[in-house]
Amino acid sequence: MASTxxxxxxxxxxxxxxxxxxxxxxxxxxxxxxLGRVFNGNPFWKNTLKxxxxxxxxxxxxxxxxxxxxxxxxxxxxxxxxxFDPAVADxxxxxxxxxxxxxxxxxPVSFGFGIYVDHVTVMLLFVAAFLCLLINTFSxxxxxxxxxxxxxxxxxxxxxxxxxxxxxxxxLSDSFLWLFIFWEIMGLCSYLxxxxxxxxxxxxxxxxxxxxxxxxxxxxxMIGLVMLWDLFxxxxxxxxxxxxxxxxxxxxxxxxxxxxxGLMFIGAVGKSAQFPLHVWLPDAMxxxxxxxxxxxxxxxxxxxxxxxxxxxxxxGAEALQGDLEDLAFIIAAVGGITAVMAAAIAFVQxxxxxxxxxxxxxxxxxxxxxxxxxxxxxxxxxWHHDDDAHYIVVVAFGAALFHLFNHAMAKGMLFMAxxxxxxxxxxxxxxxxxxxxxxxxxxxxxxxxxxxxxSMENMGGLASKMPITxxxxxVGSASIMGLPLIGGFWSKEGIIANAWRVAxxxxxxxxxATCVLLGAAMTGFYMSRMWFKxxxxxxxNEIAAHVGPTNTWIKTPLFILTFVTLSSVIFAGLGFTxxxxxxxxxxGEKGLLxxxxxxxxxxxxxxxAFFFILTYVAIFLGAVVGPGLAMALYGGxxxxxEETKPWMRPVIQLSAWVNKRFHFDNSAFAExxxxxxxxxxxxxxxxxxxxxxxxxxxxxxxxAEADSEVIDGTIKAIESGSQSLSSVVxxxxxxxxxxxxxxxxxxxxxxxxxxxxVA
Amino acid sequence: xxxxxxxxxxxALMFVIGLGGAFTRKNAIIVLMxxxxxxxxxxxxxxxxxxxxxxxxxxxxxxxxIAIAAxxxxxxxxxxxxxxxxxxxxxxxxxxxxxx
Numbered sequence: 001m002a003s004t005x006x007x008x009x010x011x012x013x014x015x016x017x018x019x020x021x022x023x024x025x026x027x028x029x030x031x032x033x034x035l036g037r038v039f040n041g042n043p044f045w046k047n048t049l050k051x052x053x054x055x056x057x058x059x060x061x062x063x064x065x066x067x068x069x070x071x072x073x074x075x076x077x078x079x080x081x082x083x084f085d086p087a088v089a090d091x092x093x094x095x096x097x098x099x100x101x102x103x104x105x106x107x108p109v110s111f112g113f114g115i116y117v118d119h120v121t122v123m124l125l126f127v128a129a130f131l132c133l134l135i136n137t138f139s140x141x142x143x144x145x146x147x148x149x150x151x152x153x154x155x156x157x158x159x160x161x162x163x164x165x166x167x168x169x170x171x172l173s174d175s176f177l178w179l180f181i182f183w184e185i186m187g188l189c190s191y192l193x194x195x196x197x198x199x200x201x202x203x204x205x206x207x208x209x210x211x212x213x214x215x216x217x218x219x220x221x222m223i224g225l226v227m228l229w230d231l232f233x234x235x236x237x238x239x240x241x242x243x244x245x246x247x248x249x250x251x252x253x254x255x256x257x258x259x260x261x262g263l264m265f266i267g268a269v270g271k272s273a274q275f276p277l278h279v280w281l282p283d284a285m286x287x288x289x290x291x292x293x294x295x296x297x298x299x300x301x302x303x304x305x306x307x308x309x310x311x312x313x314x315x316g317a318e319a320l321q322g323d324l325e326d327l328a329f330i331i332a333a334v335g336g337i338t339a340v341m342a343a344a345i346a347f348v349q350x351x352x353x354x355x356x357x358x359x360x361x362x363x364x365x366x367x368x369x370x371x372x373x374x375x376x377x378x379x380x381x382x383w384h385h386d387d388d389a390h391y392i393v394v395v396a397f398g399a400a401l402f403h404l405f406n407h408a409m410a411k412g413m414l415f416m417a418x419x420x421x422x423x424x425x426x427x428x429x430x431x432x433x434x435x436x437x438x439x440x441x442x443x444x445x446x447x448x449x450x451x452x453x454x455s456m457e458n459m460g461g462l463a464s465k466m467p468i469t470x471x472x473x474x475v476g477s478a479s480i481m482g483l484p485l486i487g488g489f490w491s492k493e494g495i496i497a498n499a500w501r502v503a504x505x506x507x508x509x510x511x512x513a514t515c516v517l518l519g520a521a522m523t524g525f526y527m528s529r530m531w532f533k534x535x536x537x538x539x540x541n542e543i544a545a546h547v548g549p550t551n552t553w554i555k556t557p558l559f560i561l562t563f564v565t566l567s568s569v570i571f572a573g574l575g576f577t578x579x580x581x582x583x584x585x586x587x588g589e590k591g592l593l594x595x596x597x598x599x600x601x602x603x604x605x606x607x608x609a610f611f612f613i614l615t616y617v618a619i620f621l622g623a624v625v626g627p628g629l630a631m632a633l634y635g636g637x638x639x640x641x642e643e644t645k646p647w648m649r650p651v652i653q654l655s656a657w658v659n660k661r662f663h664f665d666n667s668a669f670a671e672x673x674x675x676x677x678x679x680x681x682x683x684x685x686x687x688x689x690x691x692x693x694x695x696x697x698x699x700x701x702x703x704a705e706a707d708s709e710v711i712d713g714t715i716k717a718i719e720s721g722s723q724s725l726s727s728v729v730x731x732x733x734x735x736x737x738x739x740x741x742x743x744x745x746x747x748x749x750x751x752x753x754x755x756x757x758v759a
Numbered sequence: 760x761x762x763x764x765x766x767x768x769x770x771a772l773m774f775v776i777g778l779g780g781a782f783t784r785k786n787a788i789i790v791l792m793x794x795x796x797x798x799x800x801x802x803x804x805x806x807x808x809x810x811x812x813x814x815x816x817x818x819x820x821x822x823x824x825i826a827i828a829a830x831x832x833x834x835x836x837x838x839x840x841x842x843x844x845x846x847x848x849x850x851x852x853x854x855x856x857x858x859x
Contacts, residue, residue, distance in 0.1 A: 733857060733858065734855065734858055735854075735855030735856060735857045735858025736851065736852065736855055736858075737787075737790070737851045737854070738781075738782055738783075738851060741781050741782060741790075742782060745778060
């Protein structure tokens with residue numbers, strides 16, 4: 001029903017080079033893997049090229065430069081580039097095929113590859129390319145200094161760049177089909193990298209779990225895409241987002257469209273680790289820390305959000321007004337439930353990376369809630385004609401996208417900082433306990449002993465030992481908590497406010513709205529708890545007392561990201577929230593200072609009494625109640641004679657004071673059934689395991705029975721039958737010549753009689 | 760001239776004697792002699808038939824059969840020698856390697 005012609009032509013110098021952003025890492029993948037096989041053990045390869053790390057680095061750098069050129073050109077206005085009017089590069093025909101349409105004719109179809117650039121693309125392109133480069137830098141400091149990785153880092157870097165290729169491809173591609181293809185490439189790399197230490201059974205099973213869980217979502221995504229194809233006759237954005245095509249579909253199959261989008265949303269739930277498909281993400285921390293930082297915190301888990309954000313044109317379409325509000329509610333509700341659940345589980349985690357993993361789930365859930373609310377507003381309000389409504393929708397959608405940006409930056413940094421801590425604790429442990437057996441294959445033993453370098457039990461008081469890491473962690477935590485003026489504050493307040501705005505229209509939304517407000521306090525608690533347990537107080541043991549500063553490869557990205565996170569206030573001032581979602585807004589339109597004043601006024605002195613109070617309640621919960629509780633329980637001075645940077649000193653002193661003044665005994669809670677349930681991840685994994693055992697294993701047993709009984713049985717019956725027949729035949733061969741003569745005589749006689757009888 | 764029917768009867772008698780001998784004797788050489796006897800019985804039958812029909816074709820067959828029988832005896836004896844080399848006997852009851 002829809003034409004697949006792409007008519008938009010845009011004069012752009014760098015758009016034609018955009019495929020290189022994807023292709024360069026893909027080529028680097030093959031090169032690193034091949035060279036790694038050839039040069040393993042070669043000192044030049046190992047020391048100078050860092051086992052491929054220094055091949056990956058310039059490639060990611062080139063991808064970032066090309067991305068930045070494209071972005072700057074986009075911002076400088078090759079500018080019919082608005083949300084619903086995107087730039088589409090000339091498509092490279094990839095597959096020409098024909099689809100039988102049920103009659104006697106066939107419809108010719110061509111699947112081409114094209115580049116699609118709009119505001120969402122530009123934002124995610126920057127996030128992905130920038131973080132890929134930084135985390136690549138971090139990896140060189142993290143992976144290449146650990147002997148356990150010797151001679152297999154090439155595998156890490158190869159899979160790493162392939163992942164980057166998948167992520168950048170997903171962001172840039174111009175159809176849901178290509179989105180799905182790159183989506184699966186990322187899934188594959190995620191699987192391979194979680195199982196990087198495949199000799200550890202826990203890593204191998206975590207990899208399998210991640211792959212299978214996301215695969216469940218992907219099956220639904222695929223069904224959703226097929227349904228979408230059925231409705232539109234194409235999966236190209238240019239076709240499915242076309243207003244006339246949407247109108248055409250809305251006339252008689254709006255319900256089917258809602259189902260298609262809903263099934264696609266299940267795919268997003270799997271990829272972004274939301275309830276009920278969240279079980280894979282905490283286990284995925286078995287992978288090396290750079291992988292956790294890039295794939296399982298900053299980029300791949302955003303793929304699900306990107307997919308949902310891509311559905312916005314459907315929700316915003318006039319023709320579909322009011323038809324998709326149930327789906328918008330489901331999106332927001334899934335987000336709200338996950339936000340609270342993950343935050344609660346994060347309360348009791350001892351593993352540094354697990355805290356961050358649950359925090360990732362919780363924050364992604366915030367973004368889902370934000371998107372769900374924005375979709376609801378876009379779907380119910382008459383925002384195409386009403387200026388006020390237009391503003392509300394744009395700000396709601398923008399807040400969710402801005403939180404995606406802030407969270408990716410902050411969480412990438414937090415994971416790298418946690419990696420830095422783990423790396424140094426690990427080295428300190430190694431230094432103290434394996435002092436004399438250097439050089440005799442110690443690489444094998446130090447991951448097997450009882451010492452857990454990721455447990456916060458083995459840290460404490462590290463603020464003086466690792467000042468840059470501690471600062472990065474502090475800024476990152478503050479951003480995630482939404483402390484006023486820092487990073488995530490700008491976007492999180494927006495999400496909470498919009499959730500409550502929608503709740504006023506539709507009482508169903510009280511669920512997600514309450515969840516995100518409650519989640520703000522919970523985030524404040526678990527992030528502070530993590531920071532104080534790790535960096536404040538006295539070292540918990542001898543090992544933590546001997547931790548040293550980390551190396552430059554690790555410090556550099558932390559340093560850069562600290563500033564990026566802090567500069568979120570500038571992005572807010574430039575009007576990022578409006579720009580990311582509005583097709584008529586330019587970055588920095590109001591001017592930086594004026595924009596900033598506008599944003600501040602809006603955040604702290606809202607003219608609407610309800611939102612005025614809500615803002616301060618949220619700030620109070622997130623910045624006072626949560627951290628205050630954490631300080632009372634876990635705060636403390638550094639050890640005697642330890643000094644830290646001036647900006648961390650007041651935080652630690654405040655925590656020590658609160659701890660002294662308000663400390664209370666929480667052992668009653670720690671021993672309660674709720675705490676036990678949280679430690680066991682609310683038993684969800686166990687229920688899944690049981691369901692698996694009963695359903696899947698039961699089915700497998702039946703299938704195995706059918707195999708051995710029916711199929712094998714038939715073959716065995718044929719075999720034994722022919723054997724017994726042959727033993728009967730064999731008994732006739734006696735080996736005695738006389739018997740043979742008799743047989744010949746009798747046989748001849750018989751033939752003779754036959755002939756005689758016939759004649 | 761002898762009645763061909765009598766010759767046929769003699770031939771049948773010789774064949775039966777040969778067959779019986781081939782069934783019952785153990786010694787391979789005797790069995791071979793019995794087979795020769797059966798062949799000669801057949802030759803005799805050919806000759807008798809030739810006389811009876813006044814056709815020389817039967818004579819020709821007889822001559823062929825005698826030549827072939829001679830070479831067959833040579834081969835048979837050579838086989839017995841080889842069997843003796845393997846089994847140190849040519850008693851048919853003891854040579855049964857093809858059993859089952």
